[in-house]
Amino acid sequence: MKRLKTLGATLVTGALALALTACGGNGGTAEGSAGTSGSADAGTTYSIGVLQLTEHAALDAANEGFVAALDDSGISYTIDQQNAQNDQSACQTIASKFVNDGDDLVLAIGTPAAQAMAGATTDIPILGTAITDFAESGLVESNDAPGGNVTGSSDLTPVADQIELLQELLPDVKTVGLLFCTAESNSEVQIQMAEEALDEAGIAHERYTVSSSNEIQQVIESMVGKVDAIYAPTDNTIAAGMSTVAMVANENKLPVIVGCDTMVEDGGLASYSINYYDLGYKAGEMAVKILTEGADPADMPIEYLDASECQLIANQATADEVGVDISGLKDAEIV
Secondary structure, eight states, X not given: OHHHHHHHHHHHHXXXXXXXXXXXXXXXXXXOOOOOOOSTTTTOEEEEEEEESOOSHHHHHHHHHHHHHHHHHTOEEEEEEEEOTTOHHHHHHHHHHHHHHTOSEEEEESHHHHHHHHHHOSSSOEEEEEESOTTTTXXXXXXXXXXXXXXXXXXXXXXXXXXXXXXXXXXXXXXXXXXXXXXXXXXXXXXXXXXXXXXXXXXXXXXXXXXXXXGHHHHHHHHTTTOSXXXXXXXXHHHHTHHHHHHHHHHTTOOEEXXXXXXXXXXXXXXXXXXXXXXXXXXXXXXXXXXXXXXXXXXXXXXXXXXXXXXXXXXXXXXXXXXXXXXXXXXXXXX
16 A cells, blocks of 8 residues: 555654653553563662553553563662552652662653653653654653653654554545644644645645543534544544543544554544554663663654554444445554
8 A cells, every 4th residue: 555655754754853742641650560580680680660640541551561572671669659540740750769769771752751851850861652752842952862861762653654544544634633632732733743744735724623631522422414534643632532532423424533553542533553562662672772882862763663563453342333334444553
């Protein structure tokens, strides 16, 4: 398919030239310890903090991938898992805790979490993940040369290809509603990319925004009769409330093209998506290099998943409910 051939170019262009940021959401606080002892730095046990912005499937998967990379490396470590419940003040409190604890390294999942950590310390190495554009978020000097104590893995997604997917599944679409949270700068930039792609395709579009998950149902209901489809990027507030989005949109025959696989699993119609477990695993591999090889975050470019690691995914139950034929999607994962 033409889209698969262009996906690599989409991601490379975005990685080099674009300005995105990461997602927001709500979550819970948890603590735990894990570790394996092996040949890597035998006798050393590293203290690692994890600050996750919110609980939803994509961020949870990134967290799991990070831990798996630590385990696979054979290092010995303790890990303090904290979730900020999408509360910026909680992010700052947890960040201060990790600094006071003297952790050897911190993983920050989501832009607000990383910004809180970066504001709390310039000494402790910080790995970020589920962050689309570190430079645009003010976390690094540039994505190629971070220049400080922050680096990590980006969840840059192929927005233009997602819009092309929307056109393929919905060839008669005339107006698309763009759904996102105004508190998330990552979403703003992805929406701008979507608008550019829709403009090129000659498809009208209108923004529909929420400031919290409590507004999702009302905003979706306001779209009925005004748009033919919805596009929602990798926005943590929307992702965390995806069951509500799907409930209202699907009932009203409004197909929703989304930014990631977990949003499809939660009721969205389809997506070209990165894998957040793999994204977290990549951050974990970077962490091991910092801890065991003395790698300096300042000199470690932001890492991206390769285009070949993106997947086409669609939800059959949703397709049936909204009346869209997905049988023509070749090589798609159907959930």
